Structures are given as structure tokens and as C-alpha cells.
Amino acid sequence: MSNKSILVILFLLLGSHLSFSQTINIDIDYAHPGIKISGDFTGLSFETRAVVKDTSFTASNTVLENLIKLLGNGILRIGGNSVENSVFTFNKRNKYTGQDSITADDIDRVFSFAKKTGWKVIFGLNLGKFDPKLAAIEAQYAWKYKSQIHSFEIGNEPNHFIQHQTRDSSWGYSNFKTEFETYAKTINNLVPDAPFSGPVTASNYIPWFINFAKDESQNVCLLTHHNYPMSPANGSVPQMLSQKLMLTTSGLFKNLVSISAEQNKKFRLAECNSVYNGGLLGVSNSFASALWGADFMFTLAQSGAVGINFHTGATNAYTPISFSKKVYTAKPLFYGMMLFRLGSEGNFLPVKVSDTLANISCYAVRDSLGEVTFTLINKDTLRSYNIKITLSGISDFSSCSILRLKAPSVYSTSGVTLGGDSVKYDGTWVPKNNERLNTDVKGNFIITVDAGSAASIHFPSTAGVLKKDE
Numbered sequence: 001m002s003n004k005s006i007l008v009i010l011f012l013l014l015g016s017h018l019s020f021s022q023t024i025n026i027d028i029d030y031a032h033p034g035i036k037i038s039g040d041f042t043g044l045s046f047e048t049r050a051v052v053k054d055t056s057f058t059a060s061n062t063v064l065e066n067l068i069k070l071l072g073n074g075i076l077r078i079g080g081n082s083v084e085n086s087v088f089t090f091n092k093r094n095k096y097t098g099q100d101s102i103t104a105d106d107i108d109r110v111f112s113f114a115k116k117t118g119w120k121v122i123f124g125l126n127l128g129k130f131d132p133k134l135a136a137i138e139a140q141y142a143w144k145y146k147s148q149i150h151s152f153e154i155g156n157e158p159n160h161f162i163q164h165q166t167r168d169s170s171w172g173y174s175n176f177k178t179e180f181e182t183y184a185k186t187i188n189n190l191v192p193d194a195p196f197s198g199p200v201t202a203s204n205y206i207p208w209f210i211n212f213a214k215d216e217s218q219n220v221c222l223l224t225h226h227n228y229p230m231s232p233a234n235g236s237v238p239q240m241l242s243q244k245l246m247l248t249t250s251g252l253f254k255n256l257v258s259i260s261a262e263q264n265k266k267f268r269l270a271e272c273n274s275v276y277n278g279g280l281l282g283v284s285n286s287f288a289s290a291l292w293g294a295d296f297m298f299t300l301a302q303s304g305a306v307g308i309n310f311h312t313g314a315t316n317a318y319t320p321i322s323f324s325k326k327v328y329t330a331k332p333l334f335y336g337m338m339l340f341r342l343g344s345e346g347n348f349l350p351v352k353v354s355d356t357l358a359n360i361s362c363y364a365v366r367d368s369l370g371e372v373t374f375t376l377i378n379k380d381t382l383r384s385y386n387i388k389i390t391l392s393g394i395s396d397f398s399s400c401s402i403l404r405l406k407a408p409s410v411y412s413t414s415g416v417t418l419g420g421d422s423v424k425y426d427g428t429w430v431p432k433n434n435e436r437l438n439t440d441v442k443g444n445f446i447i448t449v450d451a452g453s454a455a456s457i458h459f460p461s462t463a464g465v466l467k468k469d470e
Helices: 003-017 048-053 062-069 081-085 104-117 132-148 173-190 206-216 243-262 288-302 332-342
Strands: 020-029 042-047 074-079 087-089 101-103 120-125 149-154 196-202 222-227 267-272 307-311 321-324 327-330 347-349 351-353 360-366 372-378 383-392 399-406 435-438 445-449 453-459
Touching: 020 360, 042 048, 042 081, 042 267, 042 332, 048 074, 048 081, 048 101, 048 104, 062 104, 062 327, 074 104, 074 149, 074 267, 074 307, 087 132, 101 104, 104 120, 104 132, 120 132, 132 149, 132 173, 149 173, 149 222, 173 196, 173 206, 196 206, 196 267, 206 222, 206 243, 222 243, 243 267, 243 288, 288 307, 288 332, 288 360, 288 372, 288 399, 288 453, 332 372, 332 399, 332 453, 351 360, 372 383, 372 445, 399 445, 445 453
Parallel strands: 020 383, 042 074, 042 307, 074 120, 087 101, 120 149, 149 196, 196 222, 222 267, 267 307
Antiparallel strands: 020 351, 321 327, 347 360, 360 372, 372 453, 383 445, 399 435, 399 453
8 A cells, every 4th residue: 555545544534633734924013003993893783582582681690791791892783683573662571562562671671781781782773664753762762871872773684675575576775765864864853862873784785885875974873784604505614714705705894894984984794693594503603603703803803894793692503692591601603702802902913924825814903002912813624833923113022921712623512712711601701721932032932823723822011112213
């Protein structure tokens, strides 16, 4: 038997456990900070029916509060498809209240919970059942929590109203524009200072987004869109971890940010996840979603967007937090969001990678204290990388600390750890393994990152001083 045949057999036997190593040089330009990441970039998106059906949103729910606080500052979004079936009533919720109602005390619960987390709220209003007067009354009631309101959404994905049989086949952008303006005017009659965001469009309906940006930029504080890059029919772990998927996503984000900037507005991805319609088991709930999610967030932030809201569902495959019988569990995607939080406070720094074909993503961010956090995401499932990091434009960085994001494999749906530990049942997390590393004799850092894993590498400010000639 030839040596080549033996190698093939070994590869088949070892499968994904066979790992190759490669060295890559990475240069971080400390002296030239770029785009600043918004302080409330992170977000979660909940269906209105979740507020109605689930009593999780209460000021006494410390577990869910702890979980959300692990993600840093952010914005809650209440809306989704179910907002179009939610009719406001002042009556208090009881066992006879229908699931198609949203009551005054439902709203009270949402905002009492939001206050505990410190997050603001994008609050959706029903456009599907056209009733601007009732929407204005609902907005007026919610406005008593105005310090916690980021903005009101009018409807959800109006470009899909025909598909969802919310409107007839003659429905188009001009109809939406008229209805949006009617709602906004009616609401402002009761709440003069009410802020709006929109158009809450989805999929490839960029012409709607462009027209809305031009027509309504004076009536909104933020432009929003939704994106699910994979479909249930063809979603897979290899696709999720591919460079092609992220490049396509990056192009869309840059386009939406550019369209918004032309109207002097910021852009937020107000609803998103990996696979639409609740996600895909074995993909959306795999460890691959943690690597994809962190990369997705950094890619969006680097495009100039001001935020993201991952859509959730109590037991849906793609949910970052699962809810079941009052037990709240951090799923793999949640860990990706945590990784982003660790390395997203400040301004992006330019990063040069010696091998642009390697399936790794690298992001360096410098904060107001001069500290740098470098996030390295290895989406290659077979190859580990020896990373040699050089910080240009700075001297005396002599040490760093490392928190690693790991799981048994990219297909794992449990066993995820960040810094050597998992999120506890009470929603808390304390890293156990905070590795320390010093430079080599040439002042470089050599770090090995395993296949299908990620690392957050922190350089403390006490070690960094700008060179005098910078």
C-alpha cells in the first residue's frame, strides 16, 4: 500500500479530528483608529406574542436579566410577524384574554424588565390591521416609559404583506408610504415627540428601502432592514462557515449603510439570524453559529452600521437564549455574542493578514484607554493556525491575556465554553482560564488557535505607548 493511500485512510478514520497547522502573520496598526462601534450595538428581537404568552418579561426575572447583561449595553426590539395580529387593549390580562391582544399590563411588564437590564426598546405597532387611531393610543400608553423607548416601528416587513395575505395583490410601496405617513401623523397628534424607525423591510427588497430612505428620512431617527442569509432548504454548517457567505453579507451591509448615509441617517439590522422560519436544527443551534454570529456582528459593525438585533424564540433552533419551563439556557449563538462584547468597545484598527485565503476573521479594536482587544475567529474546521501578531505604531506591549471560545466540534449543540467555563443556570459567567502570554524576543506574540474555535486577545493599556514619530 502506498504512503498516499495510508494518508487517505487515516484522514477518513480521523475525520474532523485531523488538524493541520499553518503560520500566519498579522499586523495591527495601533496608530490609526477607524470606525467606532456603537455603545448599544448589540440587540435581541422578540416576537410580540412572546411578550403576550410568556411571563419572562418581568422585573423579578433575574436570570434573564443576568443573561442580557452579559451581552453589555444594547436594545430590545419587540415586534416581528406577530405584531400584525396584536390588538391593543387597556384591559388587564387574565385567563380569558386572547393571544391576539396586547394589554396595558403587558406593556408595563416589558418596560419594567427593560429598565432592570438598562436596555432601550424598539416597540412595534400593528399595521397589518390598519387602525392608526388605536396604534396612536397604544403608543401614547407606552410613551409613559419614554426614557426607555428608542423608537416605534410601524408594522413588520411590509414588503411581505401580500405573501402573508395581510394585503391584496395590488399592495405596493406607494400604499405602504401612505399608510406609514398616516400612522406617524396620527401618533404624533397624541405623542408629538414620538421617534420612529423603519422601513422594517426584509429580504432583497432594497428598492423599498431606497425609496423609504428618500421619502421618510425626515420622519425617522433610524433606518432598518432584516436579513437571514441562509434558507431552511440549503442551510448547512459548511455554508455558515464559508467565506463566500460573509462576503455576500458584507456587500449587503455596506450598501444599506451607504444608502442611509446619503440621507444623513444611521442603519441598524433590526432583525436577523442565520436561517429564517425559526432556524435549522443542527445548524442554527450548533457551535458553528457562535463563530458565524461573532463574525456577522463584527462584519456589520465594520460596515458602519450602528447595531443588530438577533431574533429569538423560546425553543427555536436559532435562539440565543432558550426558554423552557422557566429555565433559561445560553445557546451557542449567545457565546458568539459574548465574544463580540469582549472585543467591541472602541474603534476598529487596521489589520493586515499575510494569508488572505485562510478561512479566519480578524478584528482589532482600541478603546478610550488605549487598550486593544484582538478577536480571532478560525472558521476552518481542519486547520489550526499559529498566529504571529505584531502591533505597529506602538512600543512596549509586552503581555496579553487570552480567552478562548471552544466546543467539542463545530457541530456541537452543547459543551460550549468561553474562557474555560459555560454560562451558569442563574445567568452568570466567570471565566476560569484567562491565559497570559508574553512577547517573544523580537516583540511579537505567537498564539495558536485551534480549528473551529475563536479567541479574544486583550492587550492592556499599561503596556502600550505610542511611538514618538506617530
